[in-house]
Amino acid sequence: MLDGQPVAVFQPFIDTANGQIAGVEALARLRDAHGRLHSAGPLFADPKTPPAALRRLDRAIREQAFARFHAAPAHWFLSVNISPRWIGRLRPEQALPSLKQLASSGIDPQRVVFEITELGGASSRLAAVAARYREAGVRIAIDDFGAGYSQLDRVLALRPDILKLDMRLFQEAARGGPSGEVVKALALMAEKTGCWIIAEGVETEAELHFALECGARFVQGYLFAKPEIEFFDSNAFVEHFARLRDAYVQKKLAERMRLMALRRQLAELFTQLKSDTQSLAPAVTPASFPWLLRLYQCDRHGTQITPNLEWRDGRWQADDRYLGHNWSWRPYFYQLLAEGWDERRLILSNTYRDATTNQYCLTAGQFIDDGARLLLVDIDASGL
Secondary structure, eight states: OOOOOEEEEEEEEEEETTTTEEEEEEOOOOOOESSSSEEEHHHHHTTHHHHHHHHHOOOOHHHHHHHTTTTTTOOOOEEEEOOOHTTTTTTTTTHHHHHHHHHHOOOOOOEEEEESSSSSSSTTHHHHHHHHHTTTTTTTEEEETGGOOOOTTTHHHOSSSSEEOOOHHHHHHHTTTHHHHHHHHHHHHHHHHHHEEEHHHHSHHHHHHHHTTTTTTESSSTTTTOBBSSSOOTTHHHHHHHHHHHHHOOOOOOHHHHHHHHHHHHHHHHHHHHTTTTTTSSSSSHHHHHHHEEEEEEEEHHHHHHOOOEEEEEEEEEEEEETTTOOOTHHHHHHOOOOOOOOTOOOOOOOOETTTTTEEEEEEEEEETTEEEEEEEEEEEOOO
């Protein structure tokens, strides 16, 4: 038995294009004898909870959500959770309870999103059930996407309209480090497959900034609103979001200014280096360029023709381990070939993680000696 009365509460999705509420997610709560609401999430995670009781709770919450959603603005969408555990118990041609509930509610299916949790209860029939949802006009989301860094095959099998990033992974990624690169890669994959990204669990300004960095279409979290029984006004968070968005834009402008300053410093550095390209002990030192990691040269085909020069113990030291290695496959090199050859201009790569040192780096390059050689500088990105 479940201790409490099932109650549907609603948490809004904020549209990053205008700050308005675009829709809500229906979430399960239990009201105790004192009138207090408690999350039903732990019940769904507890293997001791009877499956039949969970099914009843799940359908009761969905029934309430559909009934209440008639009072929502016409442009909103409603997102409800669907567990693959229930799907696995259905007979192949059995009518889908969730679609029967939706049809009885009279809500336009195009306003409804079924969130399928990514982990647990995987069913071989899941793709077929998802196809029936889509045929009925419902949109499909994969919830907790990225949890466990697994089951990417579900994206291909279900062809979802929306991917909701796993909250724990997202919050960890917003703090920086390798998980940030994982989430950005997931977001890029979503963009390539035509999915919208929802960032849930957005609780701080830094997490919102990271969500915007990932191209999130909607954000959801306590930074804006906790789940409530009543609906918020569509414009309840427009001013708040506008302030946060403007702060993000100012942050990005500051980053751009730092990048422009770096380009000016690089132009100065390359001017000095080009007059001293034959020396194994260049006159420049990292004192004026603290982000400088190493210098080296390649021929125009990408093969390294000089040792790496690295500043250690107060002097330039040569490392010849990479002589003869070819770097033409790296993005910065073919970017140079495409953009820097004719104009002889300096090209700066995007940030990447160096496979040898595990550092975040950028590489700057410019052709010299009438295009016969390529002068390259690796930059420590962590201090920028």
